[in-house]
Amino acid sequence: MRADDTIFALASAPGRAGVAVLRLSGPAAGAALRALAGTIPPPRVARRARFRDPAGGEAIDDGLALFFPAPRSFTGEEVAELHVHGGRAVVAALVEALARLPGLRLAEPGEFTRRAFENGKLDLTAAEGVADLVAAETSAQRRQALRQLAGELGRLYEGWRERLLRALAHVEAEIDFPEEGLPSEIWASVRAEAQALRRDIAAHLADDRRGERLREGVSVAIIGPPNAGKSSLMNALARRDVAITAATAGTTRDVIEVALDLEGYPVVLADTAGLREAVDAIEEEGVRRARARAAAADFRVVVVDATRPQEAQALGRLAEGDALVVANKIDLAPVDEARWADALGAGPALRLSLVTGQGVADLLARLAAEMKTRLDPAGAPVITRARHRAALVDAAAALDRFAIATLPELAAEDLRAATRALGRITGRVDVEDMLDIIFREFCIGK
Secondary structure, X not given: OOOOOEEEEEOOOOOOEEEEEEEEEOOOHHHHHHHHHOOOOOOOOOEEEEEEOOOOOOEEEEEEEEEEOOOOOOOOOOEEEXXXXXXXXXXXXXXXXXXXXOOEEEOOOOHHHHHHHHOOOOOHHHHHHHHXXXXXXXXXXXXXHHHHHOOHHHHHHHHHXXXXXXXXXXXXXXXXXXXXXXXXXXXXXXXXXXXXXXXXXXXXXXXXXXXXXXXXXXXEEEEOOOOOOHHHHHHHXXXXXXXXXXXXXXXXXXXXXXXXXXXXXXXXXXXXXXXXXXXOHHHHHHHHHHHHHHHHOOEEEEEEEOOXXXXXXXXXXXXXXXXXXXXXXXXXXXXXXXXXXXHHOOOOOEEOOOOOOOOHXXXXXXXXXXXXXXXXXXXXXXXXXXXXXXXXXXXXXXXXXXXXXXXXHHHHHHHHHHHHHXXXXXXXXXXXHHHHHHHHHHOOOO
């Protein structure tokens, strides 16, 4: 990829639509717009335009043209947008016309956002927020992505990095001017600041992976003995026939997944094979997979048959901890007999009948409350990607080494490592920042 190329791409979804948007970015964006529309509209003003093929003058479509001069654009470069009718033939003709213009080429995936980052319009966390916002499928995912795009996470990490830079500037001064020495109270202040930042990072890491789970969806496994109604519950929650249901026990042999939106929170629901002594090798593998999925899940819905309480005792510890016991088929059992699930140690069972629908609304409310408890960020920015977490772990380890460093050179290197780790998250690792701090606070060279 060349930074001086002008790139273009379809910015709206492919296929037939009422409106399609083609975006251009680069030094020749304005010239390309003039070639197709005959003129460049005033900045950030949508004007009607008749787009023609520059090669022969044939009319392609009647739409809107917009122009955003550098640097006041998404990418920081000249940006043009063509809003046209969304037919495939219209889009194909415009793409072919643009491809024939000198200096233009199709954009690579993510190249517009990458240019925005390289031109200082976004840091890496905000760029990731753009991707998450595009991919968001629930309202909670949308809110998290929008906060990240607005810079909340980037400002948090950048603030920590600046605190480290100030501390590092003092230690660098001790190295550069050993004859003057660093007053003991300054050293104490530097170590106190490093310890405070280490505590902040530790608290940030102890978030139960809320942000990552919100991006990917909370894993919920439906488990229980055969023919308890697990697959029927899966279909009821998904509101469509996802799993095969039958009166014959052992119908489900493999794990079946479906993505759900529970009051704005993403859930990956998994139906599993019935837990019992397997009758053949295939069912044995299904039971093994069911137990593995139950162990790996963030939360478990344990479905048991209210008419067969003896089967529930085989579930053991799977009904403990992050689990909700559901006593199904209460329409077939006397009310008092549905209380046996209390013995599993998971609290009172939620009484349910998938035939009459009794208890389904209560189950949805309980699951939504569980998701909110697990995923609601409670006001503070949260870690949203594994690379953020890995960099924060590296920064914390460097600060731990700094706490026991005995030489200024070693202490400075530990602070530099922590600073670089935080800088990797936002993409702002620049030695000039270090120089600015030194010159401003210590007047080096006076």
